[in-house]
Amino acid sequence: MNLPTGLLELRARDYQCHLMDLRTDTYHGARHRSDREQVFNQAVNLLNPVVYDVLERFNEVMLDGVGTIEGPTYDSGENMEVRWQLSWPQQQAATHRLEPGKTVRPITIRAHFWDGWTHGHLAGSDAGDWPFQVTTETDARRQWIILWAIAEVELHHRIFESHHPWDVIPLPTGDSPPAAKWG
DSSP, X not given: OOXXXXXXXXXXXXXXXXXXXXXXXXXXXXXXXXXXXXXXXXXXXXXXXXXXXXXXXXXXXXXXXXXXXXXXXXXXXXXXXXXXXXXXXXXXXXXBSSSTTOBOOOEEEEEEEOTTOSSOEEEESSSOEEEOOOSSHHHHHHTHHHHHHHHHHHHHHHHHHBSSGXXXXXXXXXXXXXXOOOO
């Protein structure tokens, strides 16, 4: 498989920065909580246009363009969290098969920085945690593939959660899947 030049090395850089933070008990050199919060907030600001780009493209490719993006929504306090969500009519109407009486949640991408943690992380509502090592626009753009992976895991979980999974995703009519819209 031909990956973009340097992609794996750049992903390794995120983990190296992540581990350096843990070794030094800093967040990109910031030692005090208030300074770490500034690092986190700057990273969120840099990431915001990338999240929108991912969710717009995801909406186009995976949801036939019927979705709506909301966010960023900020929850502050001891546990800082910023959320972006992608919802669509079928998801909003879908009933949850594992939690009767509830509806299926939207796709969620989160950046969070919990109290007592060294640094922030990227996540979905279901999709684990990834290092949030963003200090430049280039760092933010590098997260595109991670943000897409989070959105894709979230989508699969929405299918899994839906009482009628075949109805939760808008698909064009016909017998075969749509052609990919890459490019």
